[in-house]
Amino acid sequence: MLIINKVSKTFFPNKPNEIRALDDLSFAVSPGEFVSVVGANGSGKSTLQNLIAGTVQVDKGEISLNGELINQMADYQRSRWIARVFQNPLQGTAPELSILDNFRLASLRGKTKKFTIGINKAFKERVKEQVALLDMGLENKIHQPMGLLSGGQRQALTLLMTVMSDVKLLLLDEPTAALDPRSATRIMELANKLIGEYQLAVLFITHNMKEALGYGNRLIQMSHGRIKRDLPNEEKSRLKPQDLYEWFNED
Amino acid sequence: MDFYLAAILQGLCFVPMGLGIYLTMKIFNFPDITTDGSYTLGAVICALGLSHHVSLFVLIPLILSGGALAGSCTAIIHTKLKINALLAGILVMTALYSVNLTLLGRSNIPLLSYAGLFSSPLVQDSNCNMLLIVGMIVIVLIFLLSYLLRTDFGIAMRATGNNETMVRALGVNTSKIKWIGLAITNALVAFSGSLIAQFQGFADINMGIGVVISGLGSVMIAEAIIRILPTDKVWINLMMVIIGVVVFQLVLAFTLSVGVDSSLLKLFTSCFVLLIVALPQSNFLKSSLKR
Numbered sequence: 001m002l003i004i005n006k007v008s009k010t011f012f013p014n015k016p017n018e019i020r021a022l023d024d025l026s027f028a029v030s031p032g033e034f035v036s037v038v039g040a041n042g043s044g045k046s047t048l049q050n051l052i053a054g055t056v057q058v059d060k061g062e063i064s065l066n067g068e069l070i071n072q073m074a075d076y077q078r079s080r081w082i083a084r085v086f087q088n089p090l091q092g093t094a095p096e097l098s099i100l101d102n103f104r105l106a107s108l109r110g111k112t113k114k115f116t117i118g119i120n121k122a123f124k125e126r127v128k129e130q131v132a133l134l135d136m137g138l139e140n141k142i143h144q145p146m147g148l149l150s151g152g153q154r155q156a157l158t159l160l161m162t163v164m165s166d167v168k169l170l171l172l173d174e175p176t177a178a179l180d181p182r183s184a185t186r187i188m189e190l191a192n193k194l195i196g197e198y199q200l201a202v203l204f205i206t207h208n209m210k211e212a213l214g215y216g217n218r219l220i221q222m223s224h225g226r227i228k229r230d231l232p233n234e235e236k237s238r239l240k241p242q243d244l245y246e247w248f249n250e251d
Numbered sequence: 252m253d254f255y256l257a258a259i260l261q262g263l264c265f266v267p268m269g270l271g272i273y274l275t276m277k278i279f280n281f282p283d284i285t286t287d288g289s290y291t292l293g294a295v296i297c298a299l300g301l302s303h304h305v306s307l308f309v310l311i312p313l314i315l316s317g318g319a320l321a322g323s324c325t326a327i328i329h330t331k332l333k334i335n336a337l338l339a340g341i342l343v344m345t346a347l348y349s350v351n352l353t354l355l356g357r358s359n360i361p362l363l364s365y366a367g368l369f370s371s372p373l374v375q376d377s378n379c380n381m382l383l384i385v386g387m388i389v390i391v392l393i394f395l396l397s398y399l400l401r402t403d404f405g406i407a408m409r410a411t412g413n414n415e416t417m418v419r420a421l422g423v424n425t426s427k428i429k430w431i432g433l434a435i436t437n438a439l440v441a442f443s444g445s446l447i448a449q450f451q452g453f454a455d456i457n458m459g460i461g462v463v464i465s466g467l468g469s470v471m472i473a474e475a476i477i478r479i480l481p482t483d484k485v486w487i488n489l490m491m492v493i494i495g496v497v498v499f500q501l502v503l504a505f506t507l508s509v510g511v512d513s514s515l516l517k518l519f520t521s522c523f524v525l526l527i528v529a530l531p532q533s534n535f536l537k538s539s540l541k542r
Contacts, residue, residue, distance in 0.1 A: 075419055086422050091417060093417060094410040104406055109422050113403040115402045116402055211438050
């Protein structure tokens with residue numbers, strides 16, 4: 001359970017270019033809840049994810065995950081429970097390392113990296129099984145460097161890598177924005193499947209209204225650093241893309 | 252022929268340094284400049300140790316830890332004070348010049364009269380003897396490093412220079428990785444310095460100038476070969492570094508043998524490195540070939 005309690009964040013405080021990115025924001029996400037977050041540029045969506053992941057620190061308020069206060073921890077300490085998939089498909093994988101090495105690193109999320117060789121036969125089989133789920137024929141190429149794969153393939157692998165360890169919260173920051181429609185659908189289907197299977201809590205930022213409505217079981221609209229609308233699944237399922245476009249015009 | 256054998260021997264003495272530069276290239280994507288200072292530091296500690304008849308079993312760990320200490324300084328400046336890694340390296344390198352000069356007491360110490368690593372005779376011929384000893388050292392290093400880079404820690408190390416955002420997002424404290432990486436690199440570089448000092452029979456305060464460039468050139472040759480024959484086997488990559496270092500020294504030896512003035516050697520080295528760094532990414536060459 002992710003709890004955001006009265007969190008505020010201001011960039012460049014007391015300067016002419018002061019930006020109040022988040023303003024006394026509170027909400028909670030339970031395991032298995034797949035929250036689509038929409039909002040105009042600058043409404044604070046990405047700042048929210050950065051604060052949760054710890055790449056930016058909060059000014060005021062508290063963030064806790066499964067009862068543990070996390071807003072004082074460094075990003076690499078929190079990442080034990082929090083996984084991120086970014087808009088840029090190249091950001092989630094190391095290009096010169098093989099698929100296998102990338103998965104090994106992912107499986108050690110938040111654990112100490114020991115001076116022992118961790119890749120053995122059993123681990124290779126596990127990776128092959130996971131990669132075979134994608135149905136892209138990559139299971140026979142696990143020794144190939146990541147850099148040789150397409151953006152869509154890399155994004156799919158990034159997503160798979162998140163469930164190689166015991167992750168509680170998944171932050172998706174426009175994961176399909178840089179992909180062609182077919183790859184995008186594939187990625188979202190995969191995300192949907194993994195989220196259900198592993199009972200993850202998910203914050204899914206998107207500018208694609210169809211995706212925002214088609215996936216997830218809760219919808220949040222952000223505006224000027226606050227939550228403007230927070231709709232549960234029943235109300236969300238009655239919405240049409242036009243409704244969302246009208247929301248944006250209100251701002 | 253002896254001339255080229257000497258170049259190969261010298262190349263093998265440079266191998267630890269080449270491997271160290273390779274390591275920092277993996278972690279930072281650029282070579283660590285501290286190298287120029289820690290290389291001389293290794294030679295200086297070696298010269299002092301040998302001239303005071305310190306046992307090699309004490310001296311070698313001392314040389315390695317001297318280098319590691321220099322690397323740690325760069326790492327602390329870079330990760331704690333958030334100074335650019337390139338600048339941090341230059342700062343430590345500059346400071347090391349004074350440290351080296353103070354330790355050495357003068358600008359040059361001859362070592363020919365002292366017994367060192369190469370004076371234990373395994374075979375009669377002195378060149379073959381040296382080849383055997385350096386060869387064994389190189390094999391041990393390849394074995395140790397290829398083990399290190401294949402461990403979970405090593406994978407994190409190789410990924411750091413490749414995609415630091417991802418590595419941090421996966422819960423790795425990259426500051427620690429950089430610190431350990433720089434310590435290992437500079438320990439290797441210092442060891443190289445001590446080997447060269449024993450090989451050429453003296454330690455000199457200026458011997459480190461431009462060493463980082465020859466290391467970079469060697470690694471670039473290695474990367475060029477790896478690009479042609481891609482492999483995910485770590486030890487093959489390390490072997491390529493050895494080939495790179497030796498080829499580099501042979502090219503330098505060749506230029507000297509065709510009569511290029513030795514005072515122009517550094518100029519030639521820079522141009523040669525520029526050539527191998529620029530070639531793989533030059534569209535200029537490709538487009539002019541098309542025309």
